[in-house]
Amino acid sequence: MGVALKLVDAILFLFFLLITVVAPLIDAQTCLPLSYFPNILVQLKEHYTRHYDDYLVADKPHFFVGLVWLELLFQWPLAILNLYAVITSKPWFNTTCLIYGVSVTTSMVAILSEMMGSKRASEKLLTVYTPFLGLGVLAMLRGLLTCCSSKSTSGKRPALARKKRA
Template identity: 45%
Template sequence: MFLQKLINGFLFIYFLLLAIQTPSLNAQIILPIEFFPKFLIDLVSKYIQENNDYLISEKPHFRVGLAWVELILYWPLAIANVYGLLNKRSWVKKTCLIYGVSASTNLVAILSELIGSGKGSPKLVSNFYGPFMIATVICILNGLTTTTSSSSTRTPMPRKKRV
């Protein structure tokens, strides 16, 4: 029970940050730069310079496609998961599983490109994309676990005797 609350707390923070990050930072890959305030543009530029993330600066076609998936699928799921975790909804495990499986597939494509091309720095892989992969695995495992409810442990009602 304590472990599940700890995981839910971690996932709440993760999805809250994701709900903020996706439209403000990841959307800069696909939407015109004029849509964003200067401080967000500067933040992404600084990130690109510090981490040498060529997938954001060069915008290869597959990364643009993955950014659309992030904006259309992951962002609404992040908002739904924040709501569901906050209000203890029963469907949260399912939406965590959906997010985790899809996002880990997305990250495998990104990590394969970074590692396979030799352009991605070890710092970028381990400090930025690695933690996201760990979070998606936690989402998958959380979605696969079963919940125990008090209704399943109730004793059955006694049968009425027929006369």
């Protein structure tokens, strides 16, 4: 189980690193003025939008802009905390990982439901978004995993202290 946990942590570390970089530089262009960003980043996002025909990024529906704000104000700081926690083996990593995973999973279910329900998303676009749902679920499971396995190994409850009689 230790090797599998290390592998999951490595995958999540790469995911958190990606989010730490992409969220403020690329995703933030959805809800902030483009004049705040260097032209090369704006062109990169425009190329992505055309190449994958990402209609959510192009059209900026209100629910999607709200989810990007959620990512920037809530998920992005948690991704930074999780990076730090993985590197330094902090005991609160399980909690922040669980919170992050639940938030990402909820956001991705809303986005993917819209894409599949509207029938506007190509298979190519779905292959961009779907892995983020999987990584959100993985983060959520990682947060739950060690919480559940923290029971004592003997299976016995600790003995209660008895009061002395006078």
